[in-house]
Amino acid sequence: MSKDLNNNQESSAVRNVPISVLDLAPVNVGTTPAESFPKTLELAQHAEKLGFSRYWLAEHHNMTGIASSATSLVIGYVAAGTKKIRVGSGGIMLPNHAPLVIAEQFGTLESMYPGRIDLGLGRAPGSDQLAAQALRRGLGSNGQDFPQLLKELQGYFNSTPQSARSVRAVPGEGLNIPIWLLGSSGFSAQLAGTLGLPFAFASHFAPEYLLPALELYRSHFQPSAALDKPHVMVGINVIAAETGEEARRLVTSLQQQFLNLIRGNPGKLNPPVDNMDDLWAPHERAALESKFSYSVAGNKAEVQDKLQAILKETQADELIATAQIFDHQARLRSYEILAEAANLQPVKQD
Template sequence: MKQLKDIPISVLDLAPIIQGGTAADSFHNSLDLARHAEAWGYHRYWLAEHHNMPGIASSATSLVIGHIAAGTKSIRVGSGGIMLPNHAPLVIAEQFGTLESLYPGRIDLGLGRAPGSDQPAARALRRGLGSDGSDFPEQLSELRAYFDPDGAGSRPPGVRAVPGEGLNVPIWLLGSSGFSARLAGQLGLPFAFASHFAPEYVLPALHLYRSNFQPSEALDKPHVMIGLGITAADTVEEARRLATSQQQQFLNIIRGRSGMLQPPVDSMDGLWSVQERAILLEKQHYSIAGDKAAVTARLQQILEETEADEWIIASQIYDHKARLHSYELVAEAILNS
């Protein structure tokens, strides 16, 4: 049976812009967190592509990845993920070829097929591309061909990615349903599942991935990374209070709104309806708020359920020092278990 201490841990940074803060503050805090995460033994530091969201600063994801990689020494840095239908595959191959050339052996390319935005922004992003995400497998094939010197059949004749061609940039597929799970299995690619906002599909998606897995040059056996929302503090009460910032963010999503990350509150009562509370708590089935002992116990349960190979942890915490402490406690809970 897998042990917690044997599971690599990584950071999923949504580069939160807090109420009263700026994107510049967010980038400063992200680099500070990445440097601490590197020292605490985290394996990867991923950033996510989101658009038209006042509370998330990582819209130009490749640029922020470069910022983090330049300020750290050894931690792997990548995307969790790049929403491929928003881009021409050649551009992504060139961007990540550039990153890999600058920071060799440290760059990951995680890919999703959702827009990472609302519908107006999706239309603005995909103008002229004619893509609704349904051609994701074809786009993925083209992208992979740009890295492969022998993959000319899947890319336009005479077109090469420079830099990019011949470089080893590990590609991950990201998902919150079965589509990417099945595709990742068929292609023999590593798979990361967004358990922190689609908990109801975790086990079915992992079954699809593992049952469809075909060994490849990238992998000889399935490899799953599970995304978790974790808020850790010295006491369970303080962790639950800090977690109300993330709950308010989820509540805005349920209501079709967006905004900056809000300060924590002593109670969510009065902010949500009974129905909204039920929906939110269901969505947070794989989210954890507690002290080190509570985090360790729940992670052990999730490990037994999912047989995860890696964790990637998102912590939407308003106060930067509290956010740092949360990631430190998680590292201690896992690496010292």
């Protein structure tokens, strides 16, 4: 395994793997993005103390309920407010950007916060067609040029320019910034395997493709300078509370978010409700429940059991958990319970 990837001590409760946080920087109904960023930083500081390994932020556009569209800026904000936890992108949607710009941005981040920056890359636009057009991304693009963009990006991190007239990323050139490929299908899985890069799968919203994608990745894996064997991180939704009943109430905010997405009406994160049957039709409920096979809403014991089951089925090397919870204090507590369920070791603060 790459020297850049983290390891924890063996746990008797849950098979030992690093567990990380994926933060969508949610914007709640009745609030603004300006109110979301301090909560993101507080959660990152909380996650660091609890022993989580990474804190990743995602690029999305034209979504009023997600504040992390300028992902590199938010990564810098979080890294500046923390001390040890790795901070990165889950992910940067590379086709939206010139590879040189991403090399310079992440070269700058790595120069400011050495040894703490991860660059997770996806090939989707992270937006609708109108936003993709506004990003100067051709509407005819389907991400097929992603391998070429990735190769160009990797070239900017090389320590030796290809020629005296080569364009150089400064900062960026010669820096060891771990690159992850992210995916929700087989395309990036196979590419990550072929290139010998770590792979993270978005099973928190595309669970039906997880196992086939992991098989593709592992079967195509070729050792590289980054990794000598496959390394997989699996995304999960974890909504934890003192009681299973309370957790299942909290998860209704996430369910409403998914419901609005499939209805083509994304918006801000709604408060929880007592009964989702008042909001969704039977066919919508069936469609949404299929999205939660690698998710859990429950108490500590229920979370622990689900983690065990996911690790047994996927043989994942890491997990990354997201928690779309309306109440900020309940969200902080949810990650505390997850850390307890996974027996994470708190980090001593300087």
